[in-house]
Amino acid sequence: MKNKIKKNKDGFTLVEILIAISIFLAIIGALTLFVINIFNYNSYIGARLTTADINRTALRKMTTEIRSASISSNGAYPIDTASPTSFSFYVDINNDGLKEKIRYFISGTTLKRGILKPTGNPPVYNSPNEIVTDFVKNLTNTSSVFNYYDKNYDGTTAPLSTPININLVRLVKITITSDANPNRAPGADTLTTQISIRNLKDNI
Numbered sequence: 001m002k003n004k005i006k007k008n009k010d011g012f013t014l015v016e017i018l019i020a021i022s023i024f025l026a027i028i029g030a031l032t033l034f035v036i037n038i039f040n041y042n043s044y045i046g047a048r049l050t051t052a053d054i055n056r057t058a059l060r061k062m063t064t065e066i067r068s069a070s071i072s073s074n075g076a077y078p079i080d081t082a083s084p085t086s087f088s089f090y091v092d093i094n095n096d097g098l099k100e101k102i103r104y105f106i107s108g109t110t111l112k113r114g115i116l117k118p119t120g121n122p123p124v125y126n127s128p129n130e131i132v133t134d135f136v137k138n139l140t141n142t143s144s145v146f147n148y149y150d151k152n153y154d155g156t157t158a159p160l161s162t163p164i165n166i167n168l169v170r171l172v173k174i175t176i177t178s179d180a181n182p183n184r185a186p187g188a189d190t191l192t193t194q195i196s197i198r199n200l201k202d203n204i
């Protein structure tokens with residue numbers, strides 16, 4: 001009786017090796033894509049949180065300045081101009097006894113801040129001396145940042161219509177909507193605040 005001898009073959013065939021390499025590359029590719037997505041997401045979230053924090057800081061600064069608006073160093077009314085895209089007023093920002101003219105205005109998609117110090121005696125506000133800096137970038141609501149309300153504002157009252165009568169303004173509402181990357185979710189951030197001008201209050 002003859003015994004049949006079965007020979008074992010060690011190793012893999014070429015097809016098996018190719019399949020194994022394909023699976024390995026697919027796993028590596030998936031892991032790489034996952035890591036890249038996590039990195040991009042974290043970067044985007046970090047940038048968005050930074051932008052939101054910058055915008056909150058900007059609103060706090062605006063609130064402090066607008067609330068303290070008062071008669072200028074040459075006796076002009078506390079508010080100089082008011083529109084949906086620009087607001088200028090007088091306030092002593094450095095406690096030196098002189099009232100600077102502060103101007104917030106939209107230029108492109110940026111909210112800018114202008115500071116104009118009075119010069120001379122009697123003091124005058126010479127526009128070429130205004131120092132302008134970027135304040136809030138990537139705005140999407142560039143047509144309407146400022147709304148104004150009179151002494152009758154009760155929380156639901158409609159804002160004053162344009163052109164704004166600056167003598168009626170008692171409260172300023174600021175809305176900042178910004179989006180550092182409009183092509184990516186989850187979309188724009190909106191921050192808003194309401195500021196009563198302390199030195200113009202007549203409804204107490």
